[in-house]
Amino acid sequence: MNIILFSLPGNETMSQKLAKHLNAEIGESTIRQFPDGESYVKLNTNVKGKCVLLVCTLNEPDNKLLPLYFLSQTAKDLGAACTCLVTPYLAYMRQDKRFQPGEGITSTYFGKLISSFADTLTTVDPHLHRRSSLSEVYNIPNKVIHAAPHISQWIKANIEKPVLIGPDGESVQWVSEVAKNAGAPFTILQKIRHSDRDVEVSIPDVENYKDHTPILVDDIISTARTMIETVQHLKRAEMKPPICIGVHAVFAGNAYEELMNSGAAMVITCNTIPHKTNKIDLSDIIAENIRDLMKNS
Structure with missing residues (x-):
């Protein structure tokens, strides 16, 4: 047909x-x-x-x-x-x-x-x-x-010594899959959402990964509050500036600008929603x- x-x-x-x-x-x-x-x-x-x-x-x-x-x-x-x-x-x-x-x-x-x-x-x-x-x-x-296999390929091709960080318990299954295919370690945070824009994130266990590049991975980047909070934690833990990867670039309001201003080294998304961060086809x-x-x- x-x-x-x-x-x-x-x-x-x-x-x-x-x-x-x-x-x-x-x-x-x-x-x-x-x-x-x-x-x-x-x-x-x-x-x-x-x-x-x-x-x-x-x-x-x-x-x-x-x-x-x-x-x-x-x-x-x-x-x-x-x-x-x-x-x-x-x-x-x-x-x-x-x-x-x-x-x-x-x-x-x-x-x-x-x-x-x-x-x-x-x-x-x-x-x-x-x-x-x-x-x-x-x-x-x-x-x-x-999208996990394509995200893994991008990480393998572009990042040396990555450590993947998932935002919450719901992300374990697919963050672990991305990490496995990328040959990288991973850790998962605990998240408490008080409202759409008020998110509390646990401090990740990063002591063993000081020389790694942190990769924050989530399926949707909407308000970006979870990632912004995590970027701040990593900064206080004296980690390298993280790379933020999302499947869907929703970016409500000024979320993208706020995420970049928080200290993220780079923001990468898949091309499911047209955005200048689309790097994974x-x-x-x-x-x-x-x-x-x-x-x-």
């Missing part, structure tokens, strides 16, 4: 990389707003009988969802064989239970909404927390890609998983 990619605004670079790996066509679309704020979408490339890949990373998702929905529905109306969502960063994974009376479980609602108009879903390291698999939230065929493994998903769907 012929594959055609449509890139939502801001996803052009990833779409070009995926099209090259998949030997696929890139379609042209028009997405704009009417003066009253309503969305207008138009597919300028024929999609009849083709598998349509909609490439749209879902940071700041509320403004992206309607154009994404309209594009999927338009493609199906125009005869597309399927519409498959490629979203390197998947939003609305955090609120997966009712923490306070009256709260909405938005993770579940968002999953139902996406599943209603996409035939498959491909994403990278979703924030599963209390979920054992993405299929608990999405009732469509899906692929979860892990995941397009090859995303394309590989798209192929597998299409074969089995």
